[in-house]
Amino acid sequence: MTTTTAAGVTVTELAPTTRIALRTADPAGTGIALGVALPSRIGDRTAEGARSALGLGPDEWLVEAPEAEGGALLATLADLATRQPLSAVAVSDREVTWRLEGPAVLALLATGAPRDLARMPVGSGARTLFDTAQVVLTREADDRFHLTVWRSFAPHVRSLLDRAIAELAAGL
Numbered sequence: 001m002t003t004t005t006a007a008g009v010t011v012t013e014l015a016p017t018t019r020i021a022l023r024t025a026d027p028a029g030t031g032i033a034l035g036v037a038l039p040s041r042i043g044d045r046t047a048e049g050a051r052s053a054l055g056l057g058p059d060e061w062l063v064e065a066p067e068a069e070g071g072a073l074l075a076t077l078a079d080l081a082t083r084q085p086l087s088a089v090a091v092s093d094r095e096v097t098w099r100l101e102g103p104a105v106l107a108l109l110a111t112g113a114p115r116d117l118a119r120m121p122v123g124s125g126a127r128t129l130f131d132t133a134q135v136v137l138t139r140e141a142d143d144r145f146h147l148t149v150w151r152s153f154a155p156h157v158r159s160l161l162d163r164a165i166a167e168l169a170a171g172l
Contacts, residue, residue, distance in 0.1 A: 004161075007168035008104030011161055014097045014146070018070035020063040020077070024086040027059075033080050034063060034073065043124050045138060054125045054138060062136060067092070096154040098161070101144035104168055109145065111164035112157075113137065117145070133157050 003012040024030040027038040036048040039055040046053050051065040065073055070092060077088035100108060109117050112130040117137070120126070125138035133153035138146045149157045 004165060005102075006165050007108075009100060009102040009108045009165060009168070011165070012099045012101075014099055016067050016092060017097070018063075018065045018067055018073060019090070019092045019095060019148075020065075020070075020073060021089045021091045022053075022061045022063050022077070022087070023059050024061075024084070025059065026084050026086075027061075029084065030077075030080060030086060033076050036063070043126050045123055045125050054136070056127050056136070094150055095148050096151050097146050097148040098158075099140075099144065099146055100161075101141075103143055105143050105145060107168055108161065108164050109137075109147075111167070112160050130157055131160050 003010060022030070027040070031038040031053070034051065034053070036051040036053050037046045038053045038061050039046050042055045042057060044055050051063070051069070054062045056062055063073070070090065074088065074090055077086065080086060081088065106118055113128055115126065115128050117139070120139045122139050122141055125136060127134065127136050129135065130147065130149070133149055133156060135157070136148040140146055147157070
């Protein structure tokens with residue numbers, strides 16, 4: 001795990017987790033099977049213990065859980081798929097997540113994200129862009145976000161974050 005602290009913000013690469021891209025026609029039943037309710041609105045996020053689900057589309061969710069639970073969750077979903085239409089794809093290895101936190105976190109994110117993140121409610125999330133890379137941003141607290149990006153885009157996004165931190169530190 002790497003951490004950078006400067007200019008009122010800390011960027012920390014988080015440990016790997018289980019991530020599942022999920023699509024289902026029965027969100028209530030699927031949520032019961034997973035042990036975490038699937039939110040009904042795009043951008044809403046639910047959590048039960050260490051498991052969470054973020055609504056990314058009308059029938060699409062990003063489910064996250066501790067890395068050790070991945071096999072069991074996928075087995076549960078494979079069994080459920082024999083009885084109902086559903087798609088569950090493990091995407092854990094394709095992504096990197098950073099925790100961005102501190103009093104300057106909104107200024108840092110404004111350097112690459114086209115959204116008004118000050119208006120994003122705590123506990124919500126969204127698929128958006130950071131510069132030209134598609135990311136998933138979740139707001140964990142007033143001054144803390146998680147930014148998840150495909151591993152192939154991670155060096156580009158990390159270099160942009162580092163450059164923005166340097167500019168913030170220089171008062172630019």
